[in-house]
Amino acid sequence: MTRLxxxxxxxxxxxxxxxxxCRDTGLQDAAxxxxxxxxxxxxPASFSRTWALLIAAFIVYIPANLLPIMRTVSLxxxxxxxxxxxxxxxxxxxxxxxxxxxxxxxxxxxMLKFLALVTLLICAQRGTSWAQPQxxxxxxxxxxxxxxSMLDVFVVALLTALxxxxxxxxxxxxPGVVFFGLTVIxxxxxxxxxxxxxxxxxxxxxx
Amino acid sequence: xxxxxxxxxxxxxxxxDTVYRVRELRVxxxxxxxxxxxxxxxPRRFGLDALAAxxxxxxxxxxxxxxxxxxxxxxxxxxxxxxxxxxxxxxxxDHSQIVAVITAVTLFFFPLSNMLIVAWLLxxxxxxxxxxxxxxxxxxxxxxxxxxxxEVFVLGALVAMVKAKAYFDVTPDAGIYAYALLTIFITVxxxxxxxxxxxxxxxxxx
Numbered sequence: 001m002t003r004l005x006x007x008x009x010x011x012x013x014x015x016x017x018x019x020x021x022c023r024d025t026g027l028q029d030a031a032x033x034x035x036x037x038x039x040x041x042x043x044p045a046s047f048s049r050t051w052a053l054l055i056a057a058f059i060v061y062i063p064a065n066l067l068p069i070m071r072t073v074s075l076x077x078x079x080x081x082x083x084x085x086x087x088x089x090x091x092x093x094x095x096x097x098x099x100x101x102x103x104x105x106x107x108x109x110x111m112l113k114f115l116a117l118v119t120l121l122i123c124a125q126r127g128t129s130w131a132q133p134q135x136x137x138x139x140x141x142x143x144x145x146x147x148x149s150m151l152d153v154f155v156v157a158l159l160t161a162l163x164x165x166x167x168x169x170x171x172x173x174x175p176g177v178v179f180f181g182l183t184v185i186x187x188x189x190x191x192x193x194x195x196x197x198x199x200x201x202x203x204x205x206x207x
Numbered sequence: 208x209x210x211x212x213x214x215x216x217x218x219x220x221x222x223x224d225t226v227y228r229v230r231e232l233r234v235x236x237x238x239x240x241x242x243x244x245x246x247x248x249x250p251r252r253f254g255l256d257a258l259a260a261x262x263x264x265x266x267x268x269x270x271x272x273x274x275x276x277x278x279x280x281x282x283x284x285x286x287x288x289x290x291x292x293x294x295x296x297x298x299x300x301d302h303s304q305i306v307a308v309i310t311a312v313t314l315f316f317f318p319l320s321n322m323l324i325v326a327w328l329l330x331x332x333x334x335x336x337x338x339x340x341x342x343x344x345x346x347x348x349x350x351x352x353x354x355x356x357x358e359v360f361v362l363g364a365l366v367a368m369v370k371a372k373a374y375f376d377v378t379p380d381a382g383i384y385a386y387a388l389l390t391i392f393i394t395v396x397x398x399x400x401x402x403x404x405x406x407x408x409x410x411x412x413x
Contacts, residue, residue, distance in 0.1 A: 004225045004226075004241065004242050005225070005226050006223070006224045006225055006226065007225075007226055008224065009226075010226055012214060012217065012219065012226060013211065014219035014221070014224070016221075017346060017349050018349070018402055018405050019219070019402060020405070021213065021214045021217040021218065021219050021226075022211035022212060022213050022214060023212045023214055024211065025212075027211075030211045031211070033211060033213055034213065034405055035342060035345060035346060035405070036342060037346070074374070086370075089370075090366075090369070090370065093369075093370075093373050095369050098369050101362070101366070102366055105362075132243070133243060133244060136222055136223065136244060137244060139222070140222070140245065143353075147313075147353070147354075147356050147359060148362075150309070150313065150356050150359050150363075151359055151362055151363050151366065153306055153309065153310070153363075154310065154314075154356075154359060154360050154363030154367075155363045155366045155367045155370070156306075157294045157295075157297075157303075157306060157307075157310055158277070158278065158294055158363060158367040159367050159371065160294075160298060160301060161289035161293050161294040161297045161298075162278060162279075162280050162287055162288070162289050162367070162371065163280065163287070163371065163375070164297075165282050165283075165285055168285075169374065169375075172301060173298060173301050173302070173303040173306060177303060177306055178303055178305045178306055181306050181309045182305065185309065188353065188354075196222040196223065196243075197222065199223070200223040200242065
């Protein structure tokens with residue numbers, strides 16, 4: 001297979017925003033002539049930004065799972081639900097299919113994002129050429145599914161707005177849901193700040 | 208800032224920086240990067256008129272989805288229903304302002320801005336012109352892109368209905384059907400890269 005030329009080999013640079021191909025002048029403050037965005041070979045400080053956002057996301061992920069996200073009160077009977085107990089409740093109420101969907105969106109997707117981004121970051125920082133096509137696909141996958149984790153936040157918001165029967169029955173949001181929403185936002189920022197091109201910046205030039 | 212000279216007839220993969228020569232796509236062809244497998248270019252299935260019609264339809268169902276109640280529940284003859292904005296204001300009042308803001312932004316402001324921007328750009332593009340504010344709006348569309356979550360809301364409403372069904376009489380309202388339609392439009396739009404407007408609409412002569 002012939003070696004595929006990369007932008008740096010040909011002295012080119014692509015605008016990250018509008019994808020216009022420009023000649024790389026080597027200047028630090030070059031701007032895209034078409035959209036005016038700063039021309040950067042790689043997203044700025046991609047490693048440190050992604051790590052910082054990912055660690056922040058992980059910190060808020062702990063209370064998001066431990067704290068209850070929703071309180072159901074019916075005739076003085078108080079029931080607090082966490083993310084996981086909400087899934088189990090769906091399962092017990094014979095909605096197995098929906099339980100699996102919620103479990104995937106609320107538990108599998110955030111965990112997958114953490115593991116995937118840590119793997120992508122460590123591999124890229126070591127400059128390894130291990131499993132590059134798979135790592136590229138993994139990045140596209142987490143970009144595609146990342147925002148589905150917001151599911152439980154919308155469920156709590158909608159139930160809170162609906163279940164308002166005074167003393168008979170009501171639903172309140174609890175702090176866990178705020179932490180969970182923040183986790184999703186932070187992981188989305190983390191994956192946006194990761195530059196997938198770094199996966200292909202290996203130390204050895206491959207044949 | 209210094210300006211760099213553009214290079215024509217080249218395409219660079221956004222995911223791995225591989226450089227390609229631009230080639231016209233035939234019908235049904237998708238250009239994929241041979242290094243990383245990312246999609247480089249898709250064929251344009253919709254012309255400007257079809258896109259304008261799509262965005263107009265999406266705006267109509269968006270308005271319907273927002274003014275009509277989404278779901279109603281009943282308990283002992285009492286009926287409660289809510290709209291999207293009802294949900295946002297209640298979350299704000301219930302000590303979850305962050306959730307209210309996330310919801311307002313990802314389900315209302317960003318999707319609406321996105322659709323209005325697309326409609327505005329297309330309105331002028333159909334006349335072969337760049338809309339006023341073209342550059343800023345193209346940038347805004349790029350940055351707003353990942354933050355629309357209407358499709359997640361539809362699934363969330365479904366989950367909420369199933370959960371509520373154990374205790375209440377649940378009826379889906381017109382709003383949720385409008386949202387389901389909106390999800391289809393958003394999915395269609397997700398497959399369209401409007402960045403081609405940079406190329407296809409000439410700069411206005413000043």
